[in-house]
Amino acid sequence: MNLFNLFLMIHIAAGCICLITGLLAGISKKRKGRHTISGEIYHGFFLLVFISTVVMSIMHWKESAYLFYIGIFSYGLALLGYTSAKIRWKNWLRIHIGGMLGSYIGIFTATLVVNIHRIPLLNELPVLIFWFLPTIIGTPIIFKIGKKYRPAKRERKTVLE
Template identity: 50%
Template sequence: MSIFNILLTIHILFGTICLITGIVAMFAQKKKGKHTEWGEIYHASYVVITLTAIILSILNWDKIAYLFYVAIISYSFAIYGYLARKKRWRNWLQHHIRGMLGSYIGAVTALLVNIGMYIPILNLFPPIWFWFLPTIIGIPLVASVSKKYKKQRKN
């Protein structure tokens, strides 16, 4: 097995972990505990997929250079949301929500760009849509969740 295939396997494995733990963290109770535990696993797996994505893209630049940029931009959201909570920035919760959900949109985008054409119903869309569909659906959800928690903190 080549180094590329080994890294790709690691990337897919941790990408799956990232997508699953992201959803679990989103729906876990938000007090310190389960949400934090799942969030830490989400963040750690995001670090692995970012590093493997960067290396994979460098190894096969002619075909998957886009992966380098998707990885950097997506992880930027993850670290932004992660640090907002860890460093207790002013209005940290709003920053945390935007960053973490933004990073999840990035992970879903990466997934759809690579396998969207094999998913029934989604395969009816032109492939270019896979780059934009998660953002089109995700941004209003991020705004809604952010607004919900902003109201809760005022009460």
């Protein structure tokens, strides 16, 4: 087995774990326990996906340079979401939701685009559709969930004279 294939196997295994644990974190109650454990596993394996993406794209730069940039962007979202939950800066929850869901859209899109040629009927459609479809579906979900966790506006008190 050559080095590229080793990184590819790590990449595929870590990506599968991310798809599962990201989904588990997303459907779990948002509290310590299943959500946080799934999120920790998701972030750790996303880091492996990122590292393997960088290595493989450098090894086959001519064919895969674009994967390098997608990997940086997607992991950047995961790191932003993960870090915001750890540091808990202002509006951390909305940043956490956007970062984590954005990274999940990224890994889902990559998985779909790479494997779409193996799915009967869907492989008849232009692959470009599958580059954008997860974002088109996922972005409104991010806004809807983010809105749910938006801090309430403070009521303004008026002074009657």
